[in-house]
Amino acid sequence: MKKVYPVSYKLQKGMNEKLILNIIRRDGPISRADISKKTNLTPPTVTNVINKLVEENLVLEDIMGESSGGRPPQLVRLNPEAFNIVVTHVSSNKLTGYLTDAYLKVSKKVVYDIERLEKQKILDLMFEVIDELIKSASQEVPALGVVVHGPVKAREGVSVFAPNIGWRNVPIKKLVQERFKKPVCVENDVRAMGLGEFYYGSGKGVDNLVFLKIGYGIGSAIIFDGKIFRGISDSAGEFGHTTVDIGGPRCNCGNYGCLEALSSENAIVKAVVKDLKAGRMSLVRELCDGNLEKVTPDHVYRAADRGDELSLSVLQEAARYLGIGIANIINSINPKVIVIGGGIIKARLHIEEIINKSVEERALTNAYQSCDIVFSELGDIGTLKGAGNIVMDEIL
Incomplete structure (x- = not known):
């Protein structure tokens, strides 16, 4: 027993x-x-x-x-056996459930593909996963965590908009609490990852940091004294939608020249494909078997590692704009640390020096010299660590 x-x-x-x-x-x-x-x-x-x-x-x-x-x-x-924690992470294409001990060590993990599921089916699957993990727990599960991509109202526990899965104003906290009769914490995935870096990763031991996740888009988290700065409408830190080039390409938000439109992985792939269609030679064409609709960021990173000129030039341009965006953050917020995470860290060898040079050229000297620009230590597990920390705060 x-x-x-x-x-x-x-x-x-x-x-x-x-x-x-x-x-x-x-x-x-x-x-x-x-x-x-x-x-x-x-x-x-x-x-x-x-x-x-x-x-x-x-x-x-x-x-x-x-x-x-x-x-x-x-x-x-x-005591790692004091209690268990259950966290579910709903991303744009998969649902992952974690059962951990009190030290956030994972004892069980389940992953489901949700790319073709309707929004109600995704909710039903989330309930099934939570139920399965609670039943698998060896100790009491006093609270639950749900991490969602896209903007959320954390206090109310509402998923405002989750791209690709069709969620709009879904009251996750209310639905899960009614189902399982336990306290529920809901957070955006990037903010959770930022908290993970603050407490357990590249930001451990500092008073404040800004976390930038460079993936398909650009998300961010501003953390002061262990607390997320949210702004009056829970939308603080949208650095991906700050303008870094007024003559730049159109962004998904409708504006032109946003950091996200110039430095995200999606922007990198678009730039490479555009040049390939214009006839430029690149190893990327070989890596994607000539199907330009299938080009991925990993194709670009692998080609750059092999010295591909097109991939290197696109990455360097993205890094230059990323440096401009980071300089703006440093000048306006003056953080101790900026942590760069997301898929872009696979290209660290090709972008780090350019980012730092671009920041140094544009940031105020005193602010720049006081700030460390580092790369994520935790990777995706940072999301679980941050979300688990939020649940622990609820429990304790």
Whole structure:
């Protein structure tokens, strides 16, 4: 019979308990002394709270740290078996479900192709996946996370518009809560990925960052002190739709010269195909077997790795505009770190130097020198890490 550790919702009433538990789950294993320093709580207070958390089976204290001369400190960490978390990620062409422990380690993952499913069928499948994962859990699942591509109203839990799957103003939070009688957190996939980088990836240890996901389009997340800056209508950070060339191509938003229309993977593919149709030679034609309708970003990246002139020139032009967009972000927001993620990181070797040079030429010197431009460490798993963190905040 499964041993279930009930999650104590009484902990929500104690600010010290919440503060310490969040320090442990993000920075553990950690000593009581270090917790005291990070929280400014007295050592006796920290000890009393940790004793309570141990009794609740939320924290373990079975690890010894390095000694600085005296007795080695006993480290505490989150109990991975304290509870399970279920997160579902609905992208433009697939639905992925994750069952994790309290450390966000995946114990079960299921993936379904939804490219040809109607919007109601996708909702029904999401319910089935959540139900399957809850039944597979070895511990209590106190809350659920749903990640959706496209704009969302996170507080209300509404998918405003999910391109390619036909969702418009779908009240996901309401529907899932009614079905499973559990708290539900809904977030945009790029913002979730940005949070993942903030807490567990390239942005770990900094106070603030801007995350840019360069994929088919360009999405972003602005994070200050662990919180997403959303703006008054939940649409802050649409850097992909800032103008970087008033004479540039038309963007999907209807404007001209948007960063997304010049530096996204879709823009890169369009530029390559346009030149191929004009008669330019390229390895891309060989890689796609001569079918220009089937050209993908990976074809361009692979050709660039083999020294293909057309692919390299298109990537370099996209990198130059991306640098302009990043310079605008640095000048207006002055972040500590900008993390670049998404499929574009496969071309890092060909674009990083050009991006940095373009930024240096256009950003204010003081702001540029204070900002680190880095690439994602986590990749797609960052989405799960960020979404799981949101659910953990709800639980704790």
